[in-house]
Amino acid sequence: MVLANIVTQPESARALLRVENLTKIFGSGKSEVVAVDNVSFSIYRGEVISLLGESGSGKTTAARMLLRLSKPTKGRISFEGQEINTLKGIAYWRNVQMIFQDPFSSFNSFYSVHSFLSKAFRLTGDYSSESEQRARMEQSMESVGLNAEELLFKRPHELSGGQRQRLMIARALLICPKLLVADEPTSMIDASSRVGILNMLMDLSRKHKMSILFITHDIGLAYYTSDRLLIMNEGKIVEEGSAEEVVETPSHPYTKRLLADVPTLRKQWDVE
Ligand SMILES: Nc1ncnc2c1ncn2[C@@H]1O[C@H](COP(=O)(O)OP(=O)(O)OP(=O)(O)O)[C@@H](O)[C@H]1O
Ligand SMILES: [Mg+2]
Structure with missing residues:
Protein backbone atom coordinates (compact mmCIF):
# COMPACT_ATOMS: atom_id res chain seq x y z
CA MET A 1 0.00 0.00 0.00
CA VAL A 2 2.80 2.39 0.94
CA LEU A 3 4.54 1.62 -2.35
CA ALA A 4 1.36 2.39 -4.32
CA ASN A 5 1.22 5.76 -2.63
CA ILE A 6 4.75 6.59 -3.66
CA VAL A 7 4.21 5.55 -7.26
CA THR A 8 1.02 7.58 -7.67
CA GLN A 9 2.40 10.66 -5.96
CA PRO A 10 2.28 13.57 -8.46
CA GLU A 11 5.63 14.98 -9.51
CA SER A 12 4.75 18.36 -8.03
CA ALA A 13 4.42 16.78 -4.59
CA ARG A 14 8.02 15.56 -4.61
CA ALA A 15 10.74 17.92 -3.48
CA LEU A 16 13.28 19.11 -6.03
CA LEU A 17 15.65 19.99 -3.23
CA ARG A 18 15.40 18.76 0.33
CA VAL A 19 17.43 20.15 3.19
CA GLU A 20 17.50 18.22 6.46
CA ASN A 21 19.01 19.40 9.75
CA LEU A 22 21.56 21.59 8.01
CA THR A 23 24.10 23.17 10.36
CA LYS A 24 27.19 25.27 9.76
CA ILE A 25 29.53 26.23 12.56
CA PHE A 26 32.46 28.56 11.90
CA GLY A 27 35.45 28.61 14.27
CA SER A 28 35.60 26.84 17.60
CA GLY A 29 35.63 27.48 21.34
CA LYS A 30 35.02 31.10 22.28
CA SER A 31 35.04 32.27 18.66
CA GLU A 32 32.48 29.69 17.53
CA VAL A 33 29.65 31.04 15.32
CA VAL A 34 26.63 28.85 14.63
CA ALA A 35 25.74 30.51 11.32
CA VAL A 36 23.10 27.94 10.30
CA ASP A 37 21.41 25.99 13.07
CA ASN A 38 19.60 22.73 12.29
CA VAL A 39 17.60 24.01 9.33
CA SER A 40 15.18 21.84 7.32
CA PHE A 41 13.04 22.78 4.30
CA SER A 42 12.09 21.63 0.82
CA ILE A 43 11.82 23.40 -2.51
CA TYR A 44 9.31 22.02 -5.01
CA ARG A 45 9.48 22.12 -8.78
CA GLY A 46 8.45 25.45 -10.27
CA GLU A 47 7.87 27.23 -6.99
CA VAL A 48 9.26 30.63 -6.07
CA ILE A 49 10.27 30.79 -2.45
CA SER A 50 12.01 33.44 -0.36
CA LEU A 51 14.45 32.99 2.48
CA LEU A 52 14.05 36.11 4.58
CA GLY A 53 16.07 37.34 7.48
CA GLU A 54 18.14 40.23 8.72
CA SER A 55 21.84 40.71 8.09
CA GLY A 56 23.94 37.95 9.63
CA SER A 57 21.05 35.49 10.05
CA GLY A 58 22.83 32.84 7.95
CA LYS A 59 21.14 33.15 4.56
CA THR A 60 24.23 33.28 2.35
CA THR A 61 25.93 30.57 4.41
CA ALA A 62 22.93 28.29 3.82
CA GLY A 89 29.80 18.86 -10.10
CA ILE A 90 29.01 19.76 -13.72
CA ALA A 91 25.72 17.86 -13.67
CA TYR A 92 24.72 19.55 -10.43
CA TRP A 93 25.62 23.09 -11.48
CA ARG A 94 23.79 22.66 -14.74
CA ASN A 95 20.66 22.15 -12.61
CA VAL A 96 21.35 24.43 -9.67
CA GLN A 97 22.75 27.91 -10.27
CA MET A 98 23.34 30.86 -7.99
CA ILE A 99 23.27 34.60 -8.51
CA PHE A 100 25.69 35.90 -5.91
CA GLN A 101 25.04 38.72 -3.50
CA ASP A 102 28.52 40.02 -4.13
CA PRO A 103 28.92 40.04 -7.90
CA PHE A 104 32.71 40.49 -7.58
CA SER A 105 33.13 37.04 -6.07
CA SER A 106 31.77 35.18 -9.07
CA PHE A 107 34.01 36.56 -11.81
CA ASN A 108 37.52 35.68 -12.74
CA SER A 109 39.13 39.00 -13.59
CA PHE A 110 41.03 37.49 -16.54
CA TYR A 111 37.87 36.53 -18.40
CA SER A 112 35.80 38.82 -20.56
CA VAL A 113 32.02 39.02 -20.44
CA HIS A 114 32.03 36.90 -23.59
CA SER A 115 33.98 34.05 -21.99
CA PHE A 116 31.90 34.26 -18.80
CA LEU A 117 28.71 33.82 -20.82
CA SER A 118 30.11 31.18 -23.16
CA LYS A 119 30.68 28.93 -20.14
CA ALA A 120 26.89 28.65 -19.96
CA PHE A 121 26.90 26.80 -23.27
CA ARG A 122 29.65 24.42 -22.19
CA LEU A 123 27.88 23.77 -18.91
CA THR A 124 24.66 22.83 -20.66
CA GLY A 125 26.41 20.77 -23.37
CA ASP A 126 25.12 23.14 -26.06
CA TYR A 127 27.43 23.05 -29.07
CA SER A 128 25.50 25.29 -31.44
CA SER A 129 27.51 27.41 -33.88
CA GLU A 130 29.57 30.34 -32.66
CA SER A 131 27.36 32.86 -34.41
CA GLU A 132 24.23 31.34 -32.90
CA GLN A 133 25.78 31.39 -29.43
CA ARG A 134 26.85 34.98 -29.94
CA ALA A 135 23.33 35.97 -30.98
CA ARG A 136 21.85 34.32 -27.88
CA MET A 137 24.42 35.97 -25.60
CA GLU A 138 23.56 39.35 -27.05
CA GLN A 139 19.86 38.67 -26.71
CA SER A 140 20.14 37.66 -23.05
CA MET A 141 22.32 40.72 -22.30
CA GLU A 142 19.87 43.07 -23.97
CA SER A 143 16.97 41.48 -22.07
CA VAL A 144 18.54 42.50 -18.75
CA GLY A 145 19.31 45.99 -20.04
CA LEU A 146 22.99 45.53 -20.93
CA ASN A 147 24.43 46.95 -24.13
CA ALA A 148 26.08 43.89 -25.67
CA GLU A 149 27.98 45.77 -28.34
CA GLU A 150 29.62 47.96 -25.74
CA LEU A 151 30.24 45.35 -23.03
CA LEU A 152 30.76 41.91 -24.57
CA PHE A 153 34.56 42.10 -24.56
CA LYS A 154 34.98 44.06 -21.36
CA ARG A 155 36.41 42.51 -18.21
CA PRO A 156 34.66 42.43 -14.80
CA HIS A 157 36.56 45.34 -13.25
CA GLU A 158 35.38 47.55 -16.11
CA LEU A 159 31.75 46.95 -15.15
CA SER A 160 29.69 48.56 -12.39
CA GLY A 161 28.21 46.46 -9.57
CA GLY A 162 24.76 46.69 -11.13
CA GLN A 163 26.11 45.65 -14.54
CA ARG A 164 27.80 42.63 -12.97
CA GLN A 165 24.56 41.63 -11.27
CA ARG A 166 22.67 41.97 -14.54
CA LEU A 167 25.32 39.86 -16.23
CA MET A 168 24.79 37.03 -13.75
CA ILE A 169 21.07 37.18 -14.46
CA ALA A 170 21.80 37.08 -18.20
CA ARG A 171 23.86 33.93 -17.66
CA ALA A 172 21.06 32.37 -15.61
CA LEU A 173 18.70 33.08 -18.53
CA LEU A 174 21.03 31.15 -20.85
CA ILE A 175 21.40 28.17 -18.53
CA CYS A 176 17.82 28.06 -17.27
CA PRO A 177 18.61 25.69 -14.38
CA LYS A 178 15.97 23.69 -12.51
CA LEU A 179 16.74 25.73 -9.40
CA LEU A 180 18.07 29.27 -9.28
CA VAL A 181 19.32 30.52 -5.91
CA ALA A 182 19.26 34.31 -6.13
CA ASP A 183 21.03 35.99 -3.20
CA GLU A 184 19.86 39.64 -3.13
CA PRO A 185 19.98 39.53 -6.96
CA THR A 186 18.96 43.15 -7.50
CA SER A 187 20.62 44.83 -4.52
CA MET A 188 22.91 46.86 -6.79
CA ILE A 189 20.35 47.58 -9.47
CA ASP A 190 18.51 50.89 -9.48
CA ALA A 191 15.00 50.72 -8.07
CA SER A 192 13.41 51.67 -11.39
CA SER A 193 14.80 48.56 -13.17
CA ARG A 194 14.42 46.18 -10.22
CA VAL A 195 10.81 45.18 -10.72
CA GLY A 196 11.35 44.56 -14.45
CA ILE A 197 14.25 42.21 -13.74
CA LEU A 198 12.39 40.36 -10.99
CA ASN A 199 9.38 39.96 -13.28
CA MET A 200 11.67 38.52 -15.93
CA LEU A 201 12.98 35.90 -13.50
CA MET A 202 9.43 35.08 -12.44
CA ASP A 203 8.36 34.68 -16.10
CA LEU A 204 11.27 32.33 -16.61
CA SER A 205 10.10 30.32 -13.62
CA ARG A 206 6.56 30.05 -15.01
CA LYS A 207 7.64 29.21 -18.57
CA HIS A 208 10.25 26.59 -17.68
CA LYS A 209 9.00 25.43 -14.28
CA MET A 210 12.27 26.76 -12.88
CA SER A 211 12.24 26.97 -9.09
CA ILE A 212 13.71 30.12 -7.56
CA LEU A 213 15.00 30.62 -4.04
CA PHE A 214 15.19 34.37 -3.47
CA ILE A 215 17.32 35.48 -0.55
CA THR A 216 16.44 38.88 0.80
CA HIS A 217 15.72 41.04 3.82
CA ASP A 218 12.96 42.83 1.98
CA ILE A 219 9.66 41.27 3.04
CA GLY A 220 7.77 43.39 0.49
CA LEU A 221 9.86 41.97 -2.34
CA ALA A 222 9.51 38.45 -0.93
CA TYR A 223 5.75 38.78 -0.71
CA TYR A 224 5.52 40.16 -4.23
CA THR A 225 7.63 37.42 -5.82
CA SER A 226 7.06 34.29 -3.78
CA ASP A 227 4.63 31.43 -3.29
CA ARG A 228 6.17 30.57 0.03
CA LEU A 229 8.31 32.31 2.66
CA LEU A 230 10.93 30.92 5.01
CA ILE A 231 11.76 33.28 7.86
CA MET A 232 15.27 32.92 9.26
CA ASN A 233 16.50 34.37 12.52
CA GLU A 234 19.87 33.71 14.16
CA GLY A 235 20.54 30.71 11.96
CA LYS A 236 17.14 29.05 12.49
CA ILE A 237 14.00 28.88 10.36
CA VAL A 238 11.46 30.31 12.77
CA GLU A 239 8.44 30.38 10.48
CA GLU A 240 7.41 28.90 7.16
CA GLY A 241 4.22 29.18 5.13
CA SER A 242 2.53 30.54 2.03
CA ALA A 243 3.36 34.21 1.44
CA GLU A 244 -0.23 35.16 2.24
CA GLU A 245 -0.39 33.11 5.43
CA VAL A 246 2.85 34.52 6.79
CA VAL A 247 2.04 38.14 5.98
CA GLU A 248 -1.60 38.02 7.09
CA THR A 249 -1.23 35.81 10.15
CA PRO A 250 2.40 35.81 11.29
CA SER A 251 2.92 33.57 14.29
CA HIS A 252 6.54 34.14 15.36
CA PRO A 253 7.46 37.38 17.18
CA TYR A 254 10.40 37.90 14.81
CA THR A 255 8.10 37.76 11.75
CA LYS A 256 5.77 40.23 13.45
CA ARG A 257 8.72 42.54 13.99
CA LEU A 258 9.74 42.26 10.33
CA LEU A 259 6.19 43.12 9.29
CA ALA A 260 5.93 45.98 11.74
CA ASP A 261 8.67 47.73 9.76
CA VAL A 262 6.45 47.76 6.65
CA PRO A 263 2.96 48.69 7.85
CA THR A 264 1.95 49.60 4.31
CA LEU A 265 2.66 46.14 2.95
CA ARG A 266 -0.92 44.90 2.77
CA LYS A 267 -2.28 48.16 1.41
CA GLN A 268 0.55 48.52 -1.05
CA TRP A 269 0.02 45.12 -2.62
CA ASP A 270 -3.76 45.15 -2.34
CA VAL A 271 -4.02 48.17 -4.61
CA GLU A 272 -3.19 46.08 -7.70
N1 LIG B 1 33.64 32.32 6.27
C1 LIG B 1 33.16 32.68 7.46
N2 LIG B 1 33.92 32.56 8.57
C2 LIG B 1 33.43 32.90 9.79
N3 LIG B 1 32.20 33.38 10.01
C3 LIG B 1 31.41 33.54 8.94
C4 LIG B 1 31.85 33.20 7.61
N4 LIG B 1 30.82 33.46 6.74
C5 LIG B 1 29.82 33.93 7.49
N5 LIG B 1 30.16 33.99 8.80
C6 LIG B 1 29.29 34.42 9.91
O1 LIG B 1 28.08 33.67 9.84
C7 LIG B 1 26.97 34.49 10.15
C8 LIG B 1 25.98 34.45 9.00
O2 LIG B 1 26.52 35.12 7.88
P1 LIG B 1 25.80 35.17 6.45
O3 LIG B 1 26.73 35.79 5.49
O4 LIG B 1 25.30 33.81 6.12
O5 LIG B 1 24.56 36.13 6.77
P2 LIG B 1 23.44 36.70 5.80
O6 LIG B 1 22.13 36.31 6.39
O7 LIG B 1 23.70 36.29 4.40
O8 LIG B 1 23.62 38.27 5.98
P3 LIG B 1 23.44 39.48 4.90
O9 LIG B 1 21.97 39.76 4.83
O10 LIG B 1 24.20 40.62 5.52
O11 LIG B 1 24.02 39.05 3.60
C9 LIG B 1 27.51 35.87 10.47
O12 LIG B 1 27.65 35.96 11.86
C10 LIG B 1 28.87 35.87 9.80
O13 LIG B 1 29.75 36.73 10.45
MG1 LIG C 1 24.14 37.33 2.68
Missing part, protein backbone atom coordinates in the same frame (compact mmCIF):
# COMPACT_ATOMS: atom_id res chain seq x y z
CA ALA A 63 22.87 29.15 0.10
CA ARG A 64 26.56 28.37 -0.31
CA MET A 65 26.00 24.92 1.16
CA LEU A 66 23.10 24.31 -1.24
CA LEU A 67 25.47 25.10 -4.10
CA ARG A 68 28.16 22.81 -2.67
CA LEU A 69 30.48 25.80 -2.24
CA SER A 70 30.79 25.16 1.49
CA LYS A 71 30.69 21.94 3.47
CA PRO A 72 27.95 21.53 6.08
CA THR A 73 29.05 20.83 9.64
CA LYS A 74 26.02 18.57 9.89
CA GLY A 75 22.96 17.66 7.87
CA ARG A 76 21.92 16.43 4.49
CA ILE A 77 20.98 18.08 1.19
CA SER A 78 19.40 16.06 -1.60
CA PHE A 79 18.48 17.05 -5.13
CA GLU A 80 15.84 14.99 -6.94
CA GLY A 81 16.25 12.39 -4.22
CA GLN A 82 20.04 12.07 -4.42
CA GLU A 83 22.48 13.39 -1.86
CA ILE A 84 24.25 16.28 -3.63
CA ASN A 85 27.75 15.11 -2.67
CA THR A 86 27.23 11.99 -4.75
CA LEU A 87 26.42 13.99 -7.92
CA LYS A 88 29.01 15.15 -10.44
Whole structure:
Protein backbone atom coordinates (compact mmCIF):
# COMPACT_ATOMS: atom_id res chain seq x y z
CA MET A 1 0.00 0.00 0.00
CA VAL A 2 2.80 2.39 0.94
CA LEU A 3 4.54 1.62 -2.35
CA ALA A 4 1.36 2.39 -4.32
CA ASN A 5 1.22 5.76 -2.63
CA ILE A 6 4.75 6.59 -3.66
CA VAL A 7 4.21 5.55 -7.26
CA THR A 8 1.02 7.58 -7.67
CA GLN A 9 2.40 10.66 -5.96
CA PRO A 10 2.28 13.57 -8.46
CA GLU A 11 5.63 14.98 -9.51
CA SER A 12 4.75 18.36 -8.03
CA ALA A 13 4.42 16.78 -4.59
CA ARG A 14 8.02 15.56 -4.61
CA ALA A 15 10.74 17.92 -3.48
CA LEU A 16 13.28 19.11 -6.03
CA LEU A 17 15.65 19.99 -3.23
CA ARG A 18 15.40 18.76 0.33
CA VAL A 19 17.43 20.15 3.19
CA GLU A 20 17.50 18.22 6.46
CA ASN A 21 19.01 19.40 9.75
CA LEU A 22 21.56 21.59 8.01
CA THR A 23 24.10 23.17 10.36
CA LYS A 24 27.19 25.27 9.76
CA ILE A 25 29.53 26.23 12.56
CA PHE A 26 32.46 28.56 11.90
CA GLY A 27 35.45 28.61 14.27
CA SER A 28 35.60 26.84 17.60
CA GLY A 29 35.63 27.48 21.34
CA LYS A 30 35.02 31.10 22.28
CA SER A 31 35.04 32.27 18.66
CA GLU A 32 32.48 29.69 17.53
CA VAL A 33 29.65 31.04 15.32
CA VAL A 34 26.63 28.85 14.63
CA ALA A 35 25.74 30.51 11.32
CA VAL A 36 23.10 27.94 10.30
CA ASP A 37 21.41 25.99 13.07
CA ASN A 38 19.60 22.73 12.29
CA VAL A 39 17.60 24.01 9.33
CA SER A 40 15.18 21.84 7.32
CA PHE A 41 13.04 22.78 4.30
CA SER A 42 12.09 21.63 0.82
CA ILE A 43 11.82 23.40 -2.51
CA TYR A 44 9.31 22.02 -5.01
CA ARG A 45 9.48 22.12 -8.78
CA GLY A 46 8.45 25.45 -10.27
CA GLU A 47 7.87 27.23 -6.99
CA VAL A 48 9.26 30.63 -6.07
CA ILE A 49 10.27 30.79 -2.45
CA SER A 50 12.01 33.44 -0.36
CA LEU A 51 14.45 32.99 2.48
CA LEU A 52 14.05 36.11 4.58
CA GLY A 53 16.07 37.34 7.48
CA GLU A 54 18.14 40.23 8.72
CA SER A 55 21.84 40.71 8.09
CA GLY A 56 23.94 37.95 9.63
CA SER A 57 21.05 35.49 10.05
CA GLY A 58 22.83 32.84 7.95
CA LYS A 59 21.14 33.15 4.56
CA THR A 60 24.23 33.28 2.35
CA THR A 61 25.93 30.57 4.41
CA ALA A 62 22.93 28.29 3.82
CA ALA A 63 22.87 29.15 0.10
CA ARG A 64 26.56 28.37 -0.31
CA MET A 65 26.00 24.92 1.16
CA LEU A 66 23.10 24.31 -1.24
CA LEU A 67 25.47 25.10 -4.10
CA ARG A 68 28.16 22.81 -2.67
CA LEU A 69 30.48 25.80 -2.24
CA SER A 70 30.79 25.16 1.49
CA LYS A 71 30.69 21.94 3.47
CA PRO A 72 27.95 21.53 6.08
CA THR A 73 29.05 20.83 9.64
CA LYS A 74 26.02 18.57 9.89
CA GLY A 75 22.96 17.66 7.87
CA ARG A 76 21.92 16.43 4.49
CA ILE A 77 20.98 18.08 1.19
CA SER A 78 19.40 16.06 -1.60
CA PHE A 79 18.48 17.05 -5.13
CA GLU A 80 15.84 14.99 -6.94
CA GLY A 81 16.25 12.39 -4.22
CA GLN A 82 20.04 12.07 -4.42
CA GLU A 83 22.48 13.39 -1.86
CA ILE A 84 24.25 16.28 -3.63
CA ASN A 85 27.75 15.11 -2.67
CA THR A 86 27.23 11.99 -4.75
CA LEU A 87 26.42 13.99 -7.92
CA LYS A 88 29.01 15.15 -10.44
CA GLY A 89 29.80 18.86 -10.10
CA ILE A 90 29.01 19.76 -13.72
CA ALA A 91 25.72 17.86 -13.67
CA TYR A 92 24.72 19.55 -10.43
CA TRP A 93 25.62 23.09 -11.48
CA ARG A 94 23.79 22.66 -14.74
CA ASN A 95 20.66 22.15 -12.61
CA VAL A 96 21.35 24.43 -9.67
CA GLN A 97 22.75 27.91 -10.27
CA MET A 98 23.34 30.86 -7.99
CA ILE A 99 23.27 34.60 -8.51
CA PHE A 100 25.69 35.90 -5.91
CA GLN A 101 25.04 38.72 -3.50
CA ASP A 102 28.52 40.02 -4.13
CA PRO A 103 28.92 40.04 -7.90
CA PHE A 104 32.71 40.49 -7.58
CA SER A 105 33.13 37.04 -6.07
CA SER A 106 31.77 35.18 -9.07
CA PHE A 107 34.01 36.56 -11.81
CA ASN A 108 37.52 35.68 -12.74
CA SER A 109 39.13 39.00 -13.59
CA PHE A 110 41.03 37.49 -16.54
CA TYR A 111 37.87 36.53 -18.40
CA SER A 112 35.80 38.82 -20.56
CA VAL A 113 32.02 39.02 -20.44
CA HIS A 114 32.03 36.90 -23.59
CA SER A 115 33.98 34.05 -21.99
CA PHE A 116 31.90 34.26 -18.80
CA LEU A 117 28.71 33.82 -20.82
CA SER A 118 30.11 31.18 -23.16
CA LYS A 119 30.68 28.93 -20.14
CA ALA A 120 26.89 28.65 -19.96
CA PHE A 121 26.90 26.80 -23.27
CA ARG A 122 29.65 24.42 -22.19
CA LEU A 123 27.88 23.77 -18.91
CA THR A 124 24.66 22.83 -20.66
CA GLY A 125 26.41 20.77 -23.37
CA ASP A 126 25.12 23.14 -26.06
CA TYR A 127 27.43 23.05 -29.07
CA SER A 128 25.50 25.29 -31.44
CA SER A 129 27.51 27.41 -33.88
CA GLU A 130 29.57 30.34 -32.66
CA SER A 131 27.36 32.86 -34.41
CA GLU A 132 24.23 31.34 -32.90
CA GLN A 133 25.78 31.39 -29.43
CA ARG A 134 26.85 34.98 -29.94
CA ALA A 135 23.33 35.97 -30.98
CA ARG A 136 21.85 34.32 -27.88
CA MET A 137 24.42 35.97 -25.60
CA GLU A 138 23.56 39.35 -27.05
CA GLN A 139 19.86 38.67 -26.71
CA SER A 140 20.14 37.66 -23.05
CA MET A 141 22.32 40.72 -22.30
CA GLU A 142 19.87 43.07 -23.97
CA SER A 143 16.97 41.48 -22.07
CA VAL A 144 18.54 42.50 -18.75
CA GLY A 145 19.31 45.99 -20.04
CA LEU A 146 22.99 45.53 -20.93
CA ASN A 147 24.43 46.95 -24.13
CA ALA A 148 26.08 43.89 -25.67
CA GLU A 149 27.98 45.77 -28.34
CA GLU A 150 29.62 47.96 -25.74
CA LEU A 151 30.24 45.35 -23.03
CA LEU A 152 30.76 41.91 -24.57
CA PHE A 153 34.56 42.10 -24.56
CA LYS A 154 34.98 44.06 -21.36
CA ARG A 155 36.41 42.51 -18.21
CA PRO A 156 34.66 42.43 -14.80
CA HIS A 157 36.56 45.34 -13.25
CA GLU A 158 35.38 47.55 -16.11
CA LEU A 159 31.75 46.95 -15.15
CA SER A 160 29.69 48.56 -12.39
CA GLY A 161 28.21 46.46 -9.57
CA GLY A 162 24.76 46.69 -11.13
CA GLN A 163 26.11 45.65 -14.54
CA ARG A 164 27.80 42.63 -12.97
CA GLN A 165 24.56 41.63 -11.27
CA ARG A 166 22.67 41.97 -14.54
CA LEU A 167 25.32 39.86 -16.23
CA MET A 168 24.79 37.03 -13.75
CA ILE A 169 21.07 37.18 -14.46
CA ALA A 170 21.80 37.08 -18.20
CA ARG A 171 23.86 33.93 -17.66
CA ALA A 172 21.06 32.37 -15.61
CA LEU A 173 18.70 33.08 -18.53
CA LEU A 174 21.03 31.15 -20.85
CA ILE A 175 21.40 28.17 -18.53
CA CYS A 176 17.82 28.06 -17.27
CA PRO A 177 18.61 25.69 -14.38
CA LYS A 178 15.97 23.69 -12.51
CA LEU A 179 16.74 25.73 -9.40
CA LEU A 180 18.07 29.27 -9.28
CA VAL A 181 19.32 30.52 -5.91
CA ALA A 182 19.26 34.31 -6.13
CA ASP A 183 21.03 35.99 -3.20
CA GLU A 184 19.86 39.64 -3.13
CA PRO A 185 19.98 39.53 -6.96
CA THR A 186 18.96 43.15 -7.50
CA SER A 187 20.62 44.83 -4.52
CA MET A 188 22.91 46.86 -6.79
CA ILE A 189 20.35 47.58 -9.47
CA ASP A 190 18.51 50.89 -9.48
CA ALA A 191 15.00 50.72 -8.07
CA SER A 192 13.41 51.67 -11.39
CA SER A 193 14.80 48.56 -13.17
CA ARG A 194 14.42 46.18 -10.22
CA VAL A 195 10.81 45.18 -10.72
CA GLY A 196 11.35 44.56 -14.45
CA ILE A 197 14.25 42.21 -13.74
CA LEU A 198 12.39 40.36 -10.99
CA ASN A 199 9.38 39.96 -13.28
CA MET A 200 11.67 38.52 -15.93
CA LEU A 201 12.98 35.90 -13.50
CA MET A 202 9.43 35.08 -12.44
CA ASP A 203 8.36 34.68 -16.10
CA LEU A 204 11.27 32.33 -16.61
CA SER A 205 10.10 30.32 -13.62
CA ARG A 206 6.56 30.05 -15.01
CA LYS A 207 7.64 29.21 -18.57
CA HIS A 208 10.25 26.59 -17.68
CA LYS A 209 9.00 25.43 -14.28
CA MET A 210 12.27 26.76 -12.88
CA SER A 211 12.24 26.97 -9.09
CA ILE A 212 13.71 30.12 -7.56
CA LEU A 213 15.00 30.62 -4.04
CA PHE A 214 15.19 34.37 -3.47
CA ILE A 215 17.32 35.48 -0.55
CA THR A 216 16.44 38.88 0.80
CA HIS A 217 15.72 41.04 3.82
CA ASP A 218 12.96 42.83 1.98
CA ILE A 219 9.66 41.27 3.04
CA GLY A 220 7.77 43.39 0.49
CA LEU A 221 9.86 41.97 -2.34
CA ALA A 222 9.51 38.45 -0.93
CA TYR A 223 5.75 38.78 -0.71
CA TYR A 224 5.52 40.16 -4.23
CA THR A 225 7.63 37.42 -5.82
CA SER A 226 7.06 34.29 -3.78
CA ASP A 227 4.63 31.43 -3.29
CA ARG A 228 6.17 30.57 0.03
CA LEU A 229 8.31 32.31 2.66
CA LEU A 230 10.93 30.92 5.01
CA ILE A 231 11.76 33.28 7.86
CA MET A 232 15.27 32.92 9.26
CA ASN A 233 16.50 34.37 12.52
CA GLU A 234 19.87 33.71 14.16
CA GLY A 235 20.54 30.71 11.96
CA LYS A 236 17.14 29.05 12.49
CA ILE A 237 14.00 28.88 10.36
CA VAL A 238 11.46 30.31 12.77
CA GLU A 239 8.44 30.38 10.48
CA GLU A 240 7.41 28.90 7.16
CA GLY A 241 4.22 29.18 5.13
CA SER A 242 2.53 30.54 2.03
CA ALA A 243 3.36 34.21 1.44
CA GLU A 244 -0.23 35.16 2.24
CA GLU A 245 -0.39 33.11 5.43
CA VAL A 246 2.85 34.52 6.79
CA VAL A 247 2.04 38.14 5.98
CA GLU A 248 -1.60 38.02 7.09
CA THR A 249 -1.23 35.81 10.15
CA PRO A 250 2.40 35.81 11.29
CA SER A 251 2.92 33.57 14.29
CA HIS A 252 6.54 34.14 15.36
CA PRO A 253 7.46 37.38 17.18
CA TYR A 254 10.40 37.90 14.81
CA THR A 255 8.10 37.76 11.75
CA LYS A 256 5.77 40.23 13.45
CA ARG A 257 8.72 42.54 13.99
CA LEU A 258 9.74 42.26 10.33
CA LEU A 259 6.19 43.12 9.29
CA ALA A 260 5.93 45.98 11.74
CA ASP A 261 8.67 47.73 9.76
CA VAL A 262 6.45 47.76 6.65
CA PRO A 263 2.96 48.69 7.85
CA THR A 264 1.95 49.60 4.31
CA LEU A 265 2.66 46.14 2.95
CA ARG A 266 -0.92 44.90 2.77
CA LYS A 267 -2.28 48.16 1.41
CA GLN A 268 0.55 48.52 -1.05
CA TRP A 269 0.02 45.12 -2.62
CA ASP A 270 -3.76 45.15 -2.34
CA VAL A 271 -4.02 48.17 -4.61
CA GLU A 272 -3.19 46.08 -7.70
N1 LIG B 1 33.64 32.32 6.27
C1 LIG B 1 33.16 32.68 7.46
N2 LIG B 1 33.92 32.56 8.57
C2 LIG B 1 33.43 32.90 9.79
N3 LIG B 1 32.20 33.38 10.01
C3 LIG B 1 31.41 33.54 8.94
C4 LIG B 1 31.85 33.20 7.61
N4 LIG B 1 30.82 33.46 6.74
C5 LIG B 1 29.82 33.93 7.49
N5 LIG B 1 30.16 33.99 8.80
C6 LIG B 1 29.29 34.42 9.91
O1 LIG B 1 28.08 33.67 9.84
C7 LIG B 1 26.97 34.49 10.15
C8 LIG B 1 25.98 34.45 9.00
O2 LIG B 1 26.52 35.12 7.88
P1 LIG B 1 25.80 35.17 6.45
O3 LIG B 1 26.73 35.79 5.49
O4 LIG B 1 25.30 33.81 6.12
O5 LIG B 1 24.56 36.13 6.77
P2 LIG B 1 23.44 36.70 5.80
O6 LIG B 1 22.13 36.31 6.39
O7 LIG B 1 23.70 36.29 4.40
O8 LIG B 1 23.62 38.27 5.98
P3 LIG B 1 23.44 39.48 4.90
O9 LIG B 1 21.97 39.76 4.83
O10 LIG B 1 24.20 40.62 5.52
O11 LIG B 1 24.02 39.05 3.60
C9 LIG B 1 27.51 35.87 10.47
O12 LIG B 1 27.65 35.96 11.86
C10 LIG B 1 28.87 35.87 9.80
O13 LIG B 1 29.75 36.73 10.45
MG1 LIG C 1 24.14 37.33 2.68
